[in-house]
Amino acid sequence: MPPAADRGRPTRRPYRRPRRDPVRLLAFEVLRAVDERDAYANLVLPALLAEAEGRGELDRRDSAFATELVYGTLRRQGSYDAIIAACVDRPLREVDPPVLDVLALGAHQLLSTRVPAHAAVSATVDLARVVLGDGRAKFVNAVLRRITAHDLPRWLELVAPPYDEDPEDHLSVVHSHPRWVVSALWDALGGDRSEIEALLAADNERPEVTLVARRTDPGELLGELPEGGGQPGRWSPRAVRLAAGGDPAELPAVREGRAGVQDEGSQLVALALAAAEVDGEDRRWLDACAGPGGKAALLAALAAERGAALVAAEKQPHRARLVARALAGQGGAHQVVVADGTAPAWRPRSFDRVLVDVPCTGLGALRRRPEARWRRRPEDVSGFGPVQRGLLRSALEAVRVGGVVGYATCSPHLAETRAVVDDVLRGRGGPPAAAEWVDARPLLPGVPDLGEGPDIQLWPHRHGTDAMYLALLRRTG
Numbered sequence: 001m002p003p004a005a006d007r008g009r010p011t012r013r014p015y016r017r018p019r020r021d022p023v024r025l026l027a028f029e030v031l032r033a034v035d036e037r038d039a040y041a042n043l044v045l046p047a048l049l050a051e052a053e054g055r056g057e058l059d060r061r062d063s064a065f066a067t068e069l070v071y072g073t074l075r076r077q078g079s080y081d082a083i084i085a086a087c088v089d090r091p092l093r094e095v096d097p098p099v100l101d102v103l104a105l106g107a108h109q110l111l112s113t114r115v116p117a118h119a120a121v122s123a124t125v126d127l128a129r130v131v132l133g134d135g136r137a138k139f140v141n142a143v144l145r146r147i148t149a150h151d152l153p154r155w156l157e158l159v160a161p162p163y164d165e166d167p168e169d170h171l172s173v174v175h176s177h178p179r180w181v182v183s184a185l186w187d188a189l190g191g192d193r194s195e196i197e198a199l200l201a202a203d204n205e206r207p208e209v210t211l212v213a214r215r216t217d218p219g220e221l222l223g224e225l226p227e228g229g230g231q232p233g234r235w236s237p238r239a240v241r242l243a244a245g246g247d248p249a250e251l252p253a254v255r256e257g258r259a260g261v262q263d264e265g266s267q268l269v270a271l272a273l274a275a276a277e278v279d280g281e282d283r284r285w286l287d288a289c290a291g292p293g294g295k296a297a298l299l300a301a302l303a304a305e306r307g308a309a310l311v312a313a314e315k316q317p318h319r320a321r322l323v324a325r326a327l328a329g330q331g332g333a334h335q336v337v338v339a340d341g342t343a344p345a346w347r348p349r350s351f352d353r354v355l356v357d358v359p360c361t362g363l364g365a366l367r368r369r370p371e372a373r374w375r376r377r378p379e380d381v382s383g384f385g386p387v388q389r390g391l392l393r394s395a396l397e398a399v400r401v402g403g404v405v406g407y408a409t410c411s412p413h414l415a416e417t418r419a420v421v422d423d424v425l426r427g428r429g430g431p432p433a434a435a436e437w438v439d440a441r442p443l444l445p446g447v448p449d450l451g452e453g454p455d456i457q458l459w460p461h462r463h464g465t466d467a468m469y470l471a472l473l474r475r476t477g
């Protein structure tokens with residue numbers, strides 16, 4: 001019983017220092033960097049994890065949890081913002097961004113992880129006390145407690161507008177994509193509600209890690225993995241799908257460049273270009289937009305098997321250095337040049353095969369770059385248009401008559417894919433190109449649902465790959 005003098009007064013809790021949880025602190029630091037400095041989570045996070053592991057603050061499991069917190073929170077930010085807005089009594093724009101980041105981290109733990117609700121709330125409030133101060137931590141506590149009232153499906157029923165009233169707004173909130181991205185993806189995909197929902201859901205899944213066997217056989221590569229460590233690719237004869245866990249960069253085959261980490265979609269683009277028929281010689285290949293070098297490394301290996309030589313061009317010097325690193329040890333004849341593909345340093349008609357994997361919005365790789373969907377703007381699409389058309393025109397000039405150009409994007413947006421190729425072929429905004437379509441679908445035997453052709457569009461929910469696009473064109477004059 002409290003002493004008589006204290007009776008009737010509210011009992012004060014003894015002051016408790018907040019627990020400094022290095023995992024949540026690190027996750028918060030990454031979210032702030034993404035928000036404040038436009039940093040890329042896939043660059044900042046590994047660097048901070050490596051430092052923290054080096055200091056002995058985090059072990060592998062902690063790092064995996066920090067990764068899940070950062071990527072999951074960023075991917076689901078649209079849904080969480082709608083839920084947080086329903087739990088806050090003022091417009092979200094009036095809540096400080098660092099407070100919103102803490103709330104989103106808490107919402108993610110409560111609604112999408114197995115962390116028990118009481119632990120998610122107390123750990124997030126402790127984080128708030130450390131990074132925001134005790135006053136704002138009380139606000140965080142109150143909002144998180146409101147969020148615990150429902151699970152994610154119920155919250156989405158409550159906060160998303162009904163599908164029948166506004167399908168795109170509904171999907172935007174439920175699947176956490178900006179409305180304009182939902183709209184663009186649906187235009188490119190076609191199909192009904194279930195198809196677009198499957199795509200949007202796939203964008204929110206963590207992609208599996210795939211290796212490409214470059215100077216080795218995929219069977220041998222599998223043999224180098226521990227028991228149960230991988231399985232053959234779904235579509236690419238060179239792919240090995242890694243089981244979860246472990247750092248692929250530490251595998252000897254990857255360290256030695258015999259294999260690399262590469263999505264199967266990117267492998268298929270390089271393989272289809274290499275499989276296209278060219279009339280006559282097949283000795284000189286060009287990758288006109290090579291940085292950071294994933295496709296160039298596979299092309300170099302394929303070229304070396306046939307005695308062909310690869311020129312890998314890249315406009316940005318620092319990215320050209322990455323290309324040189326990717327090509328090191330690939331064997332065969334290859335050369336890396338810093339060059340603007342729209343004002344080329346090579347003579348016209350001097351290549352037999354050309355890949356032009358143009359800069360684009362990256363809307364096909366949303367699984368990998370969790371913040372990209374929030375950073376991109378609709379006007380970015382038209383911003384890339386002139387360089388995409390210029391690069392394709394130059395690629396068609398660089399290839400000789402009878403040779404083949406592959407135009408690739410890691411965006412399925414129709415304005416970046418078919419529209420660019422159609423404009424260049426029909427001479428909109430320049431002279432018409434003397435080139436014909438090559439049907440790319442038969443060059444990828446066994447890969448289903450590639451579209452109506454002659455170009456191909458891969459999809460995360462159909463193929464488990466990034467949404468890569470490829471058009472193949474043969475120069476005719």
Ligand SMILES: C[S@@+](CC[C@H](N)C(=O)[O-])C[C@H]1O[C@@H](n2cnc3c(N)ncnc32)[C@H](O)[C@@H]1O
Pocket residue numbers: 266288289290291292293294295296313314315316319339340341342357358359360387391410
């Ligand atoms: C989509 S990325 C290419 C990815 C690469 N093919 C791979 O698989 O690793 C596009 C690249 O084109 C480069 N780029 C942009 N404009 C260019 C230009 N005018 N000439 C050459 N490269 C350019 C960018 O710096 C970027 O590295």
